[in-house]
Each structure stands twice: as structure tokens, then as C-alpha cells.
Amino acid sequence: MRFAPAPTGYLHLGSARTALFNYLAARSVGGAFLLRVEDTDLERSRPELVDVVYAALEWLGLDWDEAPIRQSARVEAHQEAVEDLLARGLAYWSDPVPEGDRERTGGRAYDPADRDRGLGPGAGRAVRFRVDPDATGATSVGWDDEIRGRIDFELANLEDFVLRRADGSPTFFVANAVDDAHMRVTDVIRGEDLINVTPKYLLLRSALGVASADLRFAHLPLIVNEQRKKLSKRRDDVSLLDYRDRGYLSEAMVNYLALLGWGPPDGEEVRFDPLGEFPAMFRIADVGESPAGFDVRKLRHVNAEHIRHLGVAHFAERARPYFAATPWADRYRDETFALVAGEVQTRVETLAEVPGYVDFLFLADPEVDEASWDAAFAGDAPTWLAAVAEGLAEWPWTSAELYERTMALAEELGASRKRFQAPLRVAVTGRRVGPPLFESMEVLGREETLRRVAAALDRAAETEAPGP
RNA sequence: GCCCCCAUCGUCCAGCGGCCUAGGACGCCUCCCUUUCAAGGAGGUAACACGGGUUCGAAUCCCGUUGGGGGUGCCA
Secondary structure (H helix, E strand, O other): OEEOOOOOOOOEHHHHHHHHHHHHHHHHHOOOOEEEEOOOOHHHHOHHHHHHHHHHHHHHOOOOOOOOEEHHHHHHHHHHHHHHHHHOOOEEEEOEOOHHHHHHHOOOOEOHHHHHOOOOOOOOOEEEEOOOHHHHOOOEEEEEEOOOEEEEEEHHHOOOOEEEOOOOOEOHHHHHHHHHHHOOOOEEEEEHHHHHHHHHHHHHHHHOOOOOOOOEEEEEOOEEOOOOOEOOOOOOOOEHHHHHHOOOOHHHHHHHHHOOOOOOOOOOOOOOOHHHHHHHHOOHHHOOOOOEEOOHHHHHHHHHHHHHHOOHHHHHHHHHHHHOOOOOHHHOOHHHHHHHHHHHHOOOOOHHHHHHHHHHHHOOOOOOOHHHHHHHOOOOHHHHHHHHHHHHOOOOOOHHHHHHHHHHHHHHOOOOHHHHHHHHHHHHHOOOOOOOHHHHHHHHOHHHHHHHHHHHHHHHHHHHOOOO
16 A cells, blocks of 8 residues: 655645555555655655655654655656657657647647657657557456445546656656556555546556556545535645644544544544554445545544543643743743643643633733623622632632632622632633633732732722723 | 536434434533533434335435536646
8 A cells, every 4th residue: 555645845634634544554454554755746856845744644653664765766667668658659749739729639738640640759749648449459447446336437538648748757647657566556545536547547557567457446535625625725724734733633633534534333433542443443445435524623522532531741741832832932831830731631622722721820910801801890890809809818828728718708798609700710810711710829829819819900990980 | 518426414424125213423502510611411403315216125226317526737
């Protein structure tokens, strides 16, 4: 099995899923998972673009067997194949047909008449494969797809495709056929969008004398967006590594990607060690044939499950890089975060959300969310907060004590617990949503808490009696 | 236009001729728990595109229609 991405500067989500399924298929039968970089296009062979592919695969944990093959390093073999086909009359030199002159070729960009013109190399001239029923003795090509069953194409519907561009470079058709034979690929697992190049690939192999009888094909369903269209760079978030930056765990990503077109037979979707568990239960034939919609909400859920499954220390460790991206990164302290990490863990769905939950512990002053303020400080709230402030000055400073005493005070003043804690929460954290309040206060300390409460009280007074 | 693929809850996955009054998951809704928000617990909402066959019997097989998607590059 091989994964053959074209280096584009990022690893597409769909490619990542294809890589994963190749990996699972290989590991499930003890086969090899090979990597081949499809950089036949000069543009695509820049080393930094290739490194991105490796980095993405490594992040997912998809380790490949043997050294990766760069197609750009194998052009000689590709050229030889083209020469061979040319020599045997299975390929021919073809001139491009200009846009305005396509009426005579039935709208085609090439002229089939070139087949028998016996042209040689020339400026702007490419080499095309001669799709000729006589060459194979058959009028159609097809294969038994592992996922979809029989698929056939009439040769009459196939065009004479380009083998060598006018600039002399071989196309991916040749590179694919030649390299797959060279690498002894037994299973071709790729996206559904490649179904229609398969007949050309098959034709080429047989022209080159490579048997395809034992070759298995599996065409995976496409991953589509909400509009049911193939995920595209323009419209959708398709870069795998961007998900890492957005706070997704690689194991959650692998877990979710595997759920697109497939599912564990036992129905247990969330697996904390997908790469370890899935191979034993994966069968390529079980993969579905209809397009899979990418659902970020479900991805978030799977990610949240994986986050919660982490040990607190690991969670804190894996969240650390996300603090580095904040404006207050220099104020961050592992020791402080460790005190509330457990509480944050059950509340976030991605690691990127973590800093936003605890920023008030590190900021000199909490950033006040106006909507929260307005909601919390309505009615008797300022009076309540003032009452709490008095208690805060003398109560024992443990979360349990603070909780008990504050709630007792709420009852005394005839306020609901929920509404009573709101102004205190906003005063201390700046928001009405966050980790448990009294635990947070314990971490912050009496002095700082009192300072913030006093500041909030001042602000409330100003708001009520504006201006001197 | 031509070629190819697909068609079960809004979404993902089960179902592969009778076990289906169609199951699980995400989402959504309700309730419980509760110091906010989560997490957790208990319920609920919601689908076999349509029409013909085949069969004692069809979500499951066949054909058609409709719908959606992919391809149609001297990109891969």
C-alpha cells in the first residue's frame, strides 16, 4: 500500500484520511505502508513543501516503511517508458490545438489525426498515449473495486492522454504506472476523485507489460463540506496542521478521520489509542461508498473526550504551548495552572481554549466582559458584593470555607445562589463563565481577590451615580 | 454536453432478504445534579428519495426516474 501525496505546502485533510486508511489497511494485513512524493511538477519539488508532508504524517503518528520515494528522482525511468511506448507505436507526438480551432477535433485539445502523422519532437509538441482498442484487443477497461464493486469504462470514451509535456517532463500518469510497478504496489487506496484516471493507469500498465491481475483498488468516498462539495482549499479549513494549531490532539484527529467512511464494528467510536486498536478491526472492504460530511462539531466532541481522558499532568503539559501564543505568555506559570488544570480539563473542547479560561489568574487585572458585567451587576448585586467583601476580609481562605460562607450569606440576604455568586465571579474573573469560583479565589489569594472586589465595587458605584 | 460514482435521522456510522414498530454516535430539546459553565445521569426529537419489478417476504436484490457529487488539464 502506498500513500502518494503531491506536495502543496500543506497536507489536505482528505489526503490525511487517505494516508490513514492506507496505513490501517497495511497494518491490518501486515503489509508495508510506503510513501511516494508526487513531485513530477517542477513547482512541487521544493524541499520545504515536501517536509510539510513528513511533518504532518509524523504528527498523526503514521510511520511509514522504507525510505520515501521522490518521483522527481525517477524521471529517467519515466522517460525510458515514454521512449519505449513511442518506439512501439503505442504513443505518438501531438500538437496542441488552439482554443479557436477545436471544432475540427470535436472540441478536443489535441488532434487524433496526429496519431498517424509520424511526427517527431518539436516545439510545443507533447507525447500522447494512443488509446486504441486494437492495442489491447478489448473495447473496455475495468476493475473490481474493493469498495465499489465492478467499474468499467468504454475505451471509446477515453482521450489520448499526455505522457510527456512539451517541456519534456513526464506526467503523473507515467510516473504512477512506472513507480507503482517499481515499488511493487499491491493495493491502490485513494480518493474517489481518481476513479476516472484508473482506466488510463490500467491501459498504461498493460502497454508497459506490467500485469494488473493481482492489483487491488479501493476508491475512498470523498470528504465533503456542509454544502456537500469536496473540501476545497478556498472554502474550507483543509490543512491538517492547522487543526493542531487550533488545539486538536493528534489522536483525536486520527480517531475522527477514521470515522469518515468507516467505523469500528463494535460501534464504539471514541478510541483513545486509535492507531493501536483500529488495525485489528479494519477491513478496507467495510469502508462506505457514499461521501462523508466533515462535521467539526463532532470532531470537537471527539477531541473533548480525548482531552478529558488525559491525566491532569499530561493535559497541562499538552496545553502549555497554547499559552505561549497569548499576549501574556511571559506571566504564565506552570505551578499556578496546575492548581486549576483539573477543573479546566472538563470544560474545554480544544487546547486552544485553555488560556482563555484561566487568563484572570495571570493578568494583573481581569479583562472585563461587558455583557457579563451588565448581567451580573443588575439589581441588588452591588449590595451583595459589598456584603461578601466584608466576609472575605476575615473568612478562612480555603475554597470550602469560602463556598460555605458565601452561600450562607446568600441565604441570609434572600438571594438565589446563582445570582448571588455572579457579581463576585465577574469581579474576580471578569466573566460569568469559568472554572469553579472559590477554587479560583483560593489560588488568587485573599489580597488580590479583595483588591479586585474593591475595584469592581468602585466601578459599580460609578455606573450607578455617573459623573460628579 | 460526455464519462463515472453515490443515495438510511440535519451530520457520521449500523443494517448486507425475515431478528426493523430501523440501532448507536454528534447536534438539538427536557429533566436531575449543581458555586457560573462544563462534565455526569435520565428521557425525548429525527431517516430507509420516488416509481416499477423479483420474492411468501425488501431499507436490504434488479431496472428506471429524480437528486447530489466527482471527472472531463501539457495539475495530481
